[in-house]
Amino acid sequence: MKHRGLFAVIALAVVAAACGGAATEEGGPLTEIGDGEGKVVIVAWPGYIERGETDPAFDWVTGFEAESGCMVEVKTAGTSDEMVALMTESQEYDVVTASGDASLRLIAGGTVQEVNTDLVPSWSTVDERLQDAPWHTVDGKHYGIPYQWGANVLMYNTEVFGDTVPDSWSVVFEETTLPDGSANTNRVQAYDGPIYVADAALYLKSVRPELGITDPYQLNEDQYQAAVQLLVQQRQLVAKYWHDAFVQMDDFTNEGVAASSSWPFQVNILVAGGAPIASTVPKEGATGWADTTMMHKNAPHPNCAYKWMEWTLSSNLQGDLAAWFGSVPSVLSACDTSDLLGSEGCATNGLGNFDRISFWKTPTEDCNGTAAAGSCVPYRRWVTDYLAVIGGRNPYPAS
């Protein structure tokens, strides 16, 4: 169960809350790196910073400690909320591996500082599509270094689908007959985190263009209601929502589940075990997550923090981490250099899907700052309503 910690991580990476607060700005980023302070303290998802204790092959910490003289201390956090709380309420942490649903809150709250990318020589090796990503770049300023990303793919059973690759999320949202001749009722799954409302919205964006959905995380009342009604309809098809990656793998092998949104992580393990499983990103695109290494405004060890950020971009770390996590490196050269990842690893984990992924953001009332307050349905309501939907209720019955 060497991966036990890391799927919990990804599971919890979904988690978030509404955001806010006025940005405060004091001083600027470092302009040069001095001597290390002897240590660096990192807030990270469990399994994200490995020093070979879980599996000796996966170690990207001891090399850094030997090279930089900065001892790494890790404080794991299980949810984005916990990460935000740790960073906001304490002065002892240097950097955090923030997901897209936490990073903007940290920036808006003035908790993290701008990063001087000139001091991170490997910045130029970062995938160009990530360099100015909106979840860490505000007003042209970079507030972090991209770490890794991944997509929520459509996993399916190849014995059920035969040679037909499912090309639409409709197989999990609409009642239909699967290629093996049976209905999809009770044979599909959905994710049980409220962020899954965005998956419904992403599907509606394609099939009901009249709703005018542009961003699945910025839904007005009508768009949101449509997404919730789609999920209510989906409830009739779903025997169980998936929550834990290993339980989902069991559902595919022992419960006859044929299709579901999933992570490359499960796909990789099932395929490695010889299960008749494949995955795809359907024509509507997919949701996904992208994590960023961000630095505390008052980081007590700024020099070591910069050294760590540079280290996170080394292709060995990126490749090994991607192999460990089922994610995609932010440094593309890592795709060719890691034995653990293999030559096809990046492709398997979804490298080619970048443009078709809507990366996780926390839905806020002001549409992530793009509109007046009250224009978008905030995450708080996503949580309550999705709980009701899973409980078999329609939170907005037709009047």
Place this chain on the structure above:
Amino acid sequence: MQTTLPRTPIRRLGERLYRHPRLKLALILGLPALWLVGVYGGSLISLLLNSFFSTDSFSGRTDRTPTLDTWRQVFTDANMAVVVRTVSMAAAVTIGALLIGFPLAYYIARYTRGKLKATLVLLTLIPLWSSYLVRVYAWKLLLAAEGVIAWLFDQVGLEGVLAGLLRTPVIGGPSLSTSFLGQFAVFTYIWLPYMILPIQAAVERVPVSLLEASSDLGAQPPTTFRNVTWPLALPGVAAGSIFTFSLTLGDYIIPTVIGDSSPFIGLAIYSQQGVAGNLPLAAALSFIPIVVMILYLTGARKLGAFEAL
């Protein structure tokens, strides 16, 4: 001749305590009382206070202006469905555990001694030594559509019975592991030891002489059971049922692994707190199990469950 013992500080302290029994009591009970009142009661009060705050929908921060809004959100249709689901499951599990646990406990207490008794008690306890998670996940495999239990039904030609059970509305589902039936089985299995042990202890304390007297006076075994054994074992049953009921009420792991993902109270609280960051609503929801337990304990008291304690 009188010898005076040296008045060491410890001795002086002892004398002082002897003269002031209240001080002694305070010293002995002070720390536990502080724990109970401060840490335990204090958290409850802070929970209660939090439930009268609200979450600002713009910033997501807790707004500390007293309001009843949060409590209004508690009494929605969806939340009430969660409460009904959880309480029904807790009640069903308690009854199930009682039906299985009482005969077992009675047998262990009355008909075994020595090594056999030790072995049976040990067998009851052994499941508690392994991780709760491991056991829940193991049940997931047993109950799966292509799992051991479905296979057994197939082998003995009873697949029709299983299919019929699963077609039953509400408790059925596509497979055992995604039905309330499977959830009930796992809950009952997991909490059964907590029912057996208190009942066994209670039955053991029923004096055999009373049973003999009852029999001497001409009572048939059922009458003896109804009028002597059951009333005297009731405190044990009450204790066991409080365990099974409250543990089921608060569990939030089993409903995510077994069953159709319908939320239970614990899961709803967890989602509001851990996922949504809506502490006030989570705090308000936390009062539902507390109120349910108070009602349950009051009911148990009315039935006389505590009189024999």
